[in-house]
Amino acid sequence: MQPDLFDSLADLEVPAPPERFDEQLHQRVNRSLTTGQMIDLFAGALPFAAVTFGRAFVGLVTLSLTGRYEPNSRSRRR
């Protein structure tokens, strides 16, 4: 009986993974983490900080010019 040609696929040898595989992977994971943290920083933390400090600054200027302090709507509800 003729051997199944497909069984010969298993005869092709697969080389070992490259020596620097783990090191390169670690670098890619680090780059991915850094990118993710940068996106979090620029898309989340910096706008939040800008809005928070902006409100405080506007409040300070308003208080200096008018002598009145009006807390924002969220604080008033409390």
Add this chain to the structure above:
Amino acid sequence: MPELEVIEQTDEQLAAEAAREGSDGPAFVALVERFRQRVWRICFRLLGNEQDASDAAQEVFLRLFTHRTKFEGRSKYGTWVHAIAVRTCLTFRRGRGRRRSHEDTVSHERWEMEQPTQEASRPGLAIDLMRMLETLDEEDRAMLILKYAESYDYEELSEIFGLSVSACKMRLLRAREKLQQRFPEHTL
């Protein structure tokens, strides 16, 4: 985490531990260690050259890392990893397209030269077959390679490709028939 603890843990326990880690900590490193060889073999078999296989295998582990909180335990962790590896390789091949076909031929020729010579005819036949497989649909090709080169059973293939066992059997049979029609000079 102490090394002994890592060795004793199942893949699923390590995956849960890795999901709690903020970076590639001991649990994730242990998972890479466990699956490196298997993922590499899948990538090399499906992509056919070391450079692409290395890129793809790293991409697989990067996806495992970024999606480490998404493993829901509905299948075995190993099956989940293998499915990601296959999908990543298929995406690589689709992206690579036909522009690399010449490089592939050269790479396969180099691979052919590197094969052991004691059984000269069998690896030669296998390389002919790899070339024939290039004419098939990507998923059919991947399924045939995993089944015959890596000895995956139908249950594993069905989970990896998201098909029923009978659909897998049918698909493999049809792929073989297609090849036989295209290359009638070979007995497949």
